[in-house]
Amino acid sequence: MTKDILLGLKSTYEDFHGVQIEEEALISAIELSKRYMLNKQLPDKALDIIDEACAKKSTMSEKLNNDEEYKKSEAKISKIQVQIEQAIEKQDYFGAAELKEKEETIKLEMQKIRSSKNIPKHLRMIINKEDIGGVLADKVGIPSNIVNEGEIEKLRRLDQDLKKSIIGQDEAVEAVVKTLTRSRMSVMHKNKPIGSFLLLGPSGVGKTFLAKLIAKDYF
Numbered sequence: 001m002t003k004d005i006l007l008g009l010k011s012t013y014e015d016f017h018g019v020q021i022e023e024e025a026l027i028s029a030i031e032l033s034k035r036y037m038l039n040k041q042l043p044d045k046a047l048d049i050i051d052e053a054c055a056k057k058s059t060m061s062e063k064l065n066n067d068e069e070y071k072k073s074e075a076k077i078s079k080i081q082v083q084i085e086q087a088i089e090k091q092d093y094f095g096a097a098e099l100k101e102k103e104e105t106i107k108l109e110m111q112k113i114r115s116s117k118n119i120p121k122h123l124r125m126i127i128n129k130e131d132i133g134g135v136l137a138d139k140v141g142i143p144s145n146i147v148n149e150g151e152i153e154k155l156r157r158l159d160q161d162l163k164k165s166i167i168g169q170d171e172a173v174e175a176v177v178k179t180l181t182r183s184r185m186s187v188m189h190k191n192k193p194i195g196s197f198l199l200l201g202p203s204g205v206g207k208t209f210l211a212k213l214i215a216k217d218y219f
Helices: 002-017 023-036 044-057 060-065 068-089 093-117 129-140 151-165 170-184 207-217
Strands: 019-021 125-127
Touching: 002 019, 002 023, 002 044, 002 093, 019 023, 019 044, 023 044, 023 129, 044 125, 044 129, 060 068, 060 093, 068 093, 151 170, 151 207, 170 207
Parallel strands: 019 125
Antiparallel strands: none
């Protein structure tokens, strides 16, 4: 469902920013936002990442910043938006409606300017899954190489990192990593928990530390 929405909006974002978006980038935006952006809902959070990734790579902003007519239109829009708020506060709804019509007319003119500055599709910058990962890494403060890791690479690294950090508990680490692997490779039922772990032992053996490391490095 979310993927269909993103595919439907793909050309709109491409034309607005003057870029090309790979389908793989859309899938990455869905998966990564679902994993790391827990305070927002899909499809909004995926669209936020896509929009930001496009803006970072787009040459459109530079072109528009040098266009005096476009800059004047932006200033008019800002002024009208303030006037609309003031009209609504005064309960002048007819006046607010007229201002809204003016705003839409100016926006249409601005869109014409954007369209005139668009470059042919085959010359546009391409937005890929690495661009999506880079934007999300900046948002959540996680290195982009970790965000962009595939599942197999992530699980291999997790096994190695846990054994380096938690000394003498290789058997427990391997049991946890194997369970995560089965879950991620769709061997286990998707509607069931990833795993239930009972960690026993005296204080200081690494029970809490193990849970914290898995949360930090994997989830």
